[in-house]
Amino acid sequence: AQSVTQPDIHITVSEGASLELRCNYSYGATPYLFWYVQSPGQGLQLLLKYFSGDTLVQGIKGFEAEFKRSQSSFNLRKPSVHWSDAAEYFCAVGARGGATNKLIFGTGTLLAVQP
Amino acid sequence: DTGVSQNPRHKITKRGQNVTFRCDPISEHNRLYWYRQTLGQGPEFLTYFQNEAQLEKSRLLSDRFSAERPKGSFSTLEIQRTEQGDSAMYLCATEQGIGVVTEAFFGQGTRLTVV
Numbered sequence: 001a002q003s004v005t006q007p008d009i010h011i012t013v014s015e016g017a018s019l020e021l022r023c024n025y026s027y028g029a030t031p032y033l034f035w036y037v038q039s040p041g042q043g044l045q046l047l048l049k050y051f052s053g054d055t056l057v058q059g060i061k062g063f064e065a066e067f068k069r070s071q072s073s074f075n076l077r078k079p080s081v082h083w084s085d086a087a088e089y090f091c092a093v094g095a096r097g098g099a100t101n102k103l104i105f106g107t108g109t110l111l112a113v114q115p
Numbered sequence: 116d117t118g119v120s121q122n123p124r125h126k127i128t129k130r131g132q133n134v135t136f137r138c139d140p141i142s143e144h145n146r147l148y149w150y151r152q153t154l155g156q157g158p159e160f161l162t163y164f165q166n167e168a169q170l171e172k173s174r175l176l177s178d179r180f181s182a183e184r185p186k187g188s189f190s191t192l193e194i195q196r197t198e199q200g201d202s203a204m205y206l207c208a209t210e211q212g213i214g215v216v217t218e219a220f221f222g223q224g225t226r227l228t229v230v
Contacts, residue, residue: 042223042224043119043121043206043221043223044208044221045117049218090158092157101146101171103219104160105159107155107156107157
């Protein structure tokens with residue numbers, strides 16, 4: 001079955017420090033992978049996506065993610081975190097086939113940023 | 116603002132009452148999804164429309180839930196005889212595409228509280 005695991009429920013980093021959020025997926029075929037960010041009480045905003053090609057993808061707000069097929073991972077990184085990055089981050093895999101077209105989300109990682 | 120509009124933003128209802136939510140997609144988007152998000156969890160897929168056709172429903176969608184998308188434009192999600200367990204954020208997402216998942220744009224959601 002398709003699934004997404006985000007091992008870290010909560011992470012705290014200092015402003016200016018680097019960040020890596022982990023994501024592991026289980027999917028039978030080549031996955032379509034996404035990272036979304038959600039601010040409190042808001043919907044989800046797409047940060048970046050991987051469909052094919054270069055395994056290092058760049059997104060908005062200075063985020064990047066690397067697809068590693070051998071590790072079934074799609075970790076999100078940012079070299080220097082800003083206070084405004086505090087939010088919840090969700091990794092998702094796009095499930096497809098027949099009539100199925102949906103996103104399967106992980107449980108999220110809540111990021112806190114210390115001054 | 117992604118261009119996907121959901122109304123109302125908040126809804127408080129008494130147990131046993133019926134509620135209806137509305138989603139207005141980005142105008143050219145042919146696919147529309149409903150997701151449910153409970154506290155501390157990632158969004159979970161409920162149902163999917165391609166144009167006006169409802170092509171998939173999750174097992175999470177009990178008989179009390181019904182969704183429509185007349186004429187392939189806006190969509191409504193109705194919950195009959197609400198229960199406390201229905202309290203959640205209901206998210207709508209839309210995208211333009213044929214076949215595989217492309218890029219879904221999420222609305223800000225409707226937060227339902229059943230008292």
